Amino acid sequence: MTTGTSVSPSRREPTRQSTPARRRIHVAGLLRNLGYRLPRLLGLFVVVTITVFGLSALIPGDPAVTLAGEGATPESIAAIREKLGLSKPWLEQYLSWMNGVLHGDLGTSFFYNTPVSGLVMSRVPVTLSLALFAIVAAVIFGILAGMLAAARRGRVVDKITTVLSTVGIATPNFWVGMILLILFSLNWRVFPAVGYTSITTNPGAWFMHLVLPGIALAAAAGAELQRQTRSSVSEILSQDYIRTARAQGLTRRKILWQRALKNGAPPLATVIGLQTAVLLGGSVVVEKVFGIPGLGTLAIDSVTLKDLPVLQGIVLLNACFVIIINFATDIIYTVLNPKVRV
Amino acid sequence: MAGLITLCVLALVALVAPWITPYDPYASDLNAVLLPPGSPGHVLGTDELGRDVASRLLVGGRVSLIAALQGTVIALLVGVPLGLVAGFFGSWVDRIIMFFTDALMSFPGILLAMAIAGILGPNLTNAMVAIGIVTAPRAIRLVRGSVLGTREDTYIEAARSIGTPSYQIVVRHILPNVLAPLVVFSAILAGTVMLIEAGLSFIGLGVQPPEASWGAMLGNAFNYISRSPWLAVYPGVCIAISVLALNVLGDGIRDSIGKKVRR
Amino acid sequence: MTNAKDALLSVENLRLEIDVNGVWTPVVEDVSFEVRQGETLGLVGESGSGKSVSAMSLMGFMGRQRGQRVSGTATFQGRDLLRLNDRELESMRGNDIAMVFQEPMTSLDPAFKVGNQIAAGIRVHQDVTASKAKEMAIEAMDKVRIPNARVRADNYPHEFSGGMRQRVLIAMAIANNPSMLIADEPTTALDVSVQAQILTLLTEMKEDLGLAMIFITHNMGVVADICDRLAVMYAGQIVEEGDVFETFAAPQHPYTDRLLAAMPRITGPRGSLEWIPGSPPRPTDFSAGCRFAPRCRHRLESCERPTTLLEISPGRSNRCLRGTTWMEERES
Numbered sequence: 031m032t033t034g035t036s037v038s039p040s041r042r043e044p045t046r047q048s049t050p051a052r053r054r055i056h057v058a059g060l061l062r063n064l065g066y067r068l069p070r071l072l073g074l075f076v077v078v079t080i081t082v083f084g085l086s087a088l089i090p091g092d093p094a095v096t097l098a099g100e101g102a103t104p105e106s107i108a109a110i111r112e113k114l115g116l117s118k119p120w121l122e123q124y125l126s127w128m129n130g131v132l133h134g135d136l137g138t139s140f141f142y143n144t145p146v147s148g149l150v151m152s153r154v155p156v157t158l159s160l161a162l163f164a165i166v167a168a169v170i171f172g173i174l175a176g177m178l179a180a181a182r183r184g185r186v187v188d189k190i191t192t193v194l195s196t197v198g199i200a201t202p203n204f205w206v207g208m209i210l211l212i213l214f215s216l217n218w219r220v221f222p223a224v225g226y227t228s229i230t231t232n233p234g235a236w237f238m239h240l241v242l243p244g245i246a247l248a249a250a251a252g253a254e255l256q257r258q259t260r261s262s263v264s265e266i267l268s269q270d271y272i273r274t275a276r277a278q279g280l281t282r283r284k285i286l287w288q289r290a291l292k293n294g295a296p297p298l299a300t301v302i303g304l305q306t307a308v309l310l311g312g313s314v315v316v317e318k319v320f321g322i323p324g325l326g327t328l329a330i331d332s333v334t335l336k337d338l339p340v341l342q343g344i345v346l347l348n349a350c351f352v353i354i355i356n357f358a359t360d361i362i363y364t365v366l367n368p369k370v371r372v
Numbered sequence: 373m374a375g376l377i378t379l380c381v382l383a384l385v386a387l388v389a390p391w392i393t394p395y396d397p398y399a400s401d402l403n404a405v406l407l408p409p410g411s412p413g414h415v416l417g418t419d420e421l422g423r424d425v426a427s428r429l430l431v432g433g434r435v436s437l438i439a440a441l442q443g444t445v446i447a448l449l450v451g452v453p454l455g456l457v458a459g460f461f462g463s464w465v466d467r468i469i470m471f472f473t474d475a476l477m478s479f480p481g482i483l484l485a486m487a488i489a490g491i492l493g494p495n496l497t498n499a500m501v502a503i504g505i506v507t508a509p510r511a512i513r514l515v516r517g518s519v520l521g522t523r524e525d526t527y528i529e530a531a532r533s534i535g536t537p538s539y540q541i542v543v544r545h546i547l548p549n550v551l552a553p554l555v556v557f558s559a560i561l562a563g564t565v566m567l568i569e570a571g572l573s574f575i576g577l578g579v580q581p582p583e584a585s586w587g588a589m590l591g592n593a594f595n596y597i598s599r600s601p602w603l604a605v606y607p608g609v610c611i612a613i614s615v616l617a618l619n620v621l622g623d624g625i626r627d628s629i630g631k632k633v634r635r
Numbered sequence: 636m637t638n639a640k641d642a643l644l645s646v647e648n649l650r651l652e653i654d655v656n657g658v659w660t661p662v663v664e665d666v667s668f669e670v671r672q673g674e675t676l677g678l679v680g681e682s683g684s685g686k687s688v689s690a691m692s693l694m695g696f697m698g699r700q701r702g703q704r705v706s707g708t709a710t711f712q713g714r715d716l717l718r719l720n721d722r723e724l725e726s727m728r729g730n731d732i733a734m735v736f737q738e739p740m741t742s743l744d745p746a747f748k749v750g751n752q753i754a755a756g757i758r759v760h761q762d763v764t765a766s767k768a769k770e771m772a773i774e775a776m777d778k779v780r781i782p783n784a785r786v787r788a789d790n791y792p793h794e795f796s797g798g799m800r801q802r803v804l805i806a807m808a809i810a811n812n813p814s815m816l817i818a819d820e821p822t823t824a825l826d827v828s829v830q831a832q833i834l835t836l837l838t839e840m841k842e843d844l845g846l847a848m849i850f851i852t853h854n855m856g857v858v859a860d861i862c863d864r865l866a867v868m869y870a871g872q873i874v875e876e877g878d879v880f881e882t883f884a885a886p887q888h889p890y891t892d893r894l895l896a897a898m899p900r901i902t903g904p905r906g907s908l909e910w911i912p913g914s915p916p917r918p919t920d921f922s923a924g925c926r927f928a929p930r931c932r933h934r935l936e937s938c939e940r941p942t943t944l945l946e947i948s949p950g951r952s953n954r955c956l957r958g959t960t961w962m963e964e965r966e967s
Contacts, residue, residue: 070471077475088491184701200563200615202570205590205608212601270741277694277736278756278807279729282721292746311480315571319594329483330575333490345487349478356478 063364071357078349079131082342083124089338131346137339141332146343149328154347156226157324160317161309163240164247168309169302172252176259181286183264191256198253204315207246211319214242224321243320247313251305258301262294269293296366303359307352408602416606419589420596428584429606435585436566437614439500439578443565444558446504451511452554458512459519460546466516473509481506482571489577496585499578503568507561514557518550552625559622563615570611586611642669642710643814643847644693649707649717651685651692655919659704662918663689663871665944666707670815675841675848677862677879679855679894683915685871686851690817692717694734695724712814730760733808737820739800743792750776750788753807760811775806778843779836798829802836809840815847816840822857834861855898859883864950867891870915870926873944877951887953889961890927925956933961 130137136146175195179188215223221242227235266272267290275285317326325344332340408417416425458469488502522545570587572578574594579585584592586607593603649666652659663685670676678686691697693716698705709716712731719727728734736742744752753772757763763771769788776784779802792800801821808816818837822830838861840846850862858865858879866876867890875888886892896909913930916922924939925931931938938956946952955961 073471074475074478077472078478081475081479085487085491088488090493196619197612197616200619201612202567202587202590202608204571204574205604205611208590208594208597208604208608212597212604216598216601270736270738271744273696273736274742274804274807275744275752275755276696277728277734279725279727279759280755281725281759289744289747293744295746308480311483314482314486315574318575329486333486333575333577336490338491341487341490345479345483348480348483352478352480 064361067357067360071353074353075350078353079128079346080124082346082349083127085342085345086338087120136343136346139332139337139340141335141337141340146339149340150325150343150347153323153325153328155228156322157310157313157317157326159226159229159236160240160243160247160313160322160324161306163244164251164309164313165302165306167244167248168252168255168305171248172255173259173298175252176256177263177286177290179256179260180263180267180290181282183267188260192260195253195256198249199257201249203246203250203312204319206249207243207316207319210242210246226322226324239320239322243313243316243322246316246319247309251309254305255298255301259294259298262297263290266290266293296363299362299366300359303355303362307355310351310355311348408600417600417602419592419603420600425603425606428589429586429610432584432586432589432607433610433614435496435579435583436569436587436611439496439569439585440562440566440614442497442500443503443507443569444562446501447507447511447561447565448554448558450504450508452515454508455512455515456519456550459516459523462520469512470516473512476506477509479506482568485568485572486575486577489572494577494580496579496583499569499572503565503572506568507565510561511557514553515550518553519546522546522549556622556626559618559625563618563622566611566615566618641671643672643674643712644670644849645708645710646689646693647708647710649689649692649705649709651688651698651703651705653918654702660918661871661921663692663868665872666868667944668866668873668876670847670849672814672847673841673845674864675850675862677858677865678849678851678868679853679858679865680868681853681915683870683917684868686868687819689868690734690819690849690851694728694732694817695719726760729756729808729813730811731813732815732817733811733813734817734819735801735804735808735821738824739797739804739821740824742804743795743800745792748789748791749795749803753788753803753810756807757810771810772806775810776803778809778840779803779806781806797825798832801825801829801833805833805836805840809844809846812844813846815849817849817851819851820853823852823854830857837861855894867894870921871918872926872942872954873952874927874954875952876944881951887947887951887959888927888955889931889933892965925954931961933957933964 127137134147136150138144139146139149142149175191179191182188211223214220222235222239226239229236263286267286272285272289275289276282280289313324314326314329316322317324318330321327325348329341329344331337332344416429418424419428454469454473458466485499485502485506488505489499492498492502525545569578569585570590573585573587574591576588576591579588581588589607590604593600593607597604646669647667648664650661650664652661654660666685666689668676668678678689680686688697692705693709695716697703698717705717707717711727714723716727716732743749747755750769750772753775754765754768757768757771758765761768761771773784773788776788781787781799781802787795792803795803805821821837822833825833834857837848837850841848841861850858852858862879864877865879865882866873867888868874869890875882875886875891877887882891883895886895893909893911897911899908911930916926916929922928922939923941925934925942928934928938935957940956942954942956944952944954953959
């Protein structure tokens, strides 16, 4: 009769078994975990809103004067100050702004005189499409290339992809966009140069418009993913349990695509989440290059026009996206990682 | 190694740039507007104001590289002390610093830098401050991570147990271990700063005319992209090479200290 | 003890070379041994003697990558293992010859359930449905005496202790009824009490399944326990081979003698622990003559001549250039 206990354990060895009762406790544990994270999430949100609101404090000089523009009379300046509530204490201003935010009201654009939320929302699907396109492309090529490089480490495939990745990370994405534009739009006329068509209007055109900017954005993200995948999968392939699998007679292909991928998934998920978050904000300049009417171009315009509410709205929205993506990534990681389960 | 050499070459060129330009980079020659590369007298062509592209590249490089340095230094000035404090003191100090660091990291880099630079007023210094602030969180995390990692090492415990005072522990044991990854990180950070600066200058928020950085040159080139596409090529290549050199340098340093650490 | 007198595995002149800075350096050479059906051969030696490396070469884990090359023959069921292509190798592994390694704590995939991993090994070689494979996996876990196998098959590796993990690995190994099992120091990483349990288990497997085994170890005590024959390795060569009882009673090679003397014994007169001064040479420093000579008490000038493994009597070989003349010099 044997048991699993040792006389003097040289390493701490868990001997708890996973029974249905324990699994129920685990689910509760997962929820408790969430319970920790949500307040932090809210806290982050609050700090983010304060920061965004605080941007207006950065305006050099008297904001009312700056906003009134040149040749403004004392009356118009006073009127602006009154209208924007700039004479009230800071906390009051913040709270009234927050109140609006929580109700979906992000203020009114200085330039267009229309609600900011309307402006912003019309642009969101565009930027999201682009980001989605880019991240899908980056994930497919990055992970594939990374796995290939790891499986054939040290050989030609590995060296080529590594060089490509290293270069890919170093090149500015908007420059890649410009070069692609020159080659494929202006020179060879394969893809359209500017603009955007909604997927509901014309899926084909939607795709064509997104290809070049998508590739430009995907290059850097994909390169990063390739490096991570290669590193992580290489590490996995040198592990003892892979040796066991080989001793069982499992084919190299199966080992790579089933075992290595599953083991590599948790850190990869983290990197993908990170890259997505980066991509959402980082598409700004690429959008300008391709004339895509997304949040990026709106942001650029709002800076040029000194349209503060719009800028604040965009920054806030983006930050919220990032927080949500990070949170989702955390949860996915926890779910994917069996070690955290017991 | 190759990175170091490339970098030194670049730094050298940047230093002497103003003296070796074949033409005055700021002088416009409206008779020689938008000449293609290979034109007599202008190896790389001219831009929309007739200025020699090669000369502008040289001076622009100087601006880009110095700007990258500025941004990196600012990020380090903010990030390193905070990271050290967070890592060394731990407990609530650490948690507060990390909380605000995470909050700052929730903002996409370029966007926030744009917002800050835009509001403060578009000029290079403001842009660098903005970029410095935006990238500081990475420095904080790195330094904090290094300190935490070293703190838990057994030899620290050993040092404490024989009564070594705290400041000695910090100076003799923790600092050297933090310095090494910090240097690697700085090289790579400089590359990142350069890329963000290029983006900001491209949209007009960084360097202001008549000064130019490579990013600003790309911005100009964009306006003439259909007429003179070649203008877009060179500044981008220069940026890519510089960032590449910085990354390779960083990797190289990491590899060589890796060998030393593995006693 | 043994049933058929035919060798199941016949290794001749196995030689593995590694490219060290452009020079092909032999790590093991002139390695020849046989394993008969149902027999357990112990491959004994210090770290670096080449015992693991030899086994790895047989399984194709070494000798096939860049910078490594293998020569010699290893005939198993009519085929030369060293000349199999990748597909044949994969079909042989886990099926005809199985291998169990040293570190049970890291040898199981943390991302997959244990039953799943065993079943995967079954499905590679047998055409069965997933549920049937799982049943077979549970059977295998029963055979290795894992209590509550049905439930435990759905557990992850981190829910098992070291000894239990090794049982799982053994279950994996025997799941397809292989003819031979290679066990590379399977108990070295385990606590002594667990060691005994695993050894008992392996002995049972050997008897119930008629498994032939190559048992790699540096522990002579274990050899005495579980092996029928042994081959002692030093610096990449076999220095002595023979039946366990006979060899333990009268070792023919000075190294074997020292190894036996170094075993701590509970019974018998008390004395200080014996040890062998010096350390084994590295492959780059292998000499052409007797490689043990620098550490041997009985060395002579003539020991610098090249050595061969001489068969003294059927099933008994010795590499010592002095034959048995050195025995006269032993104290007591």
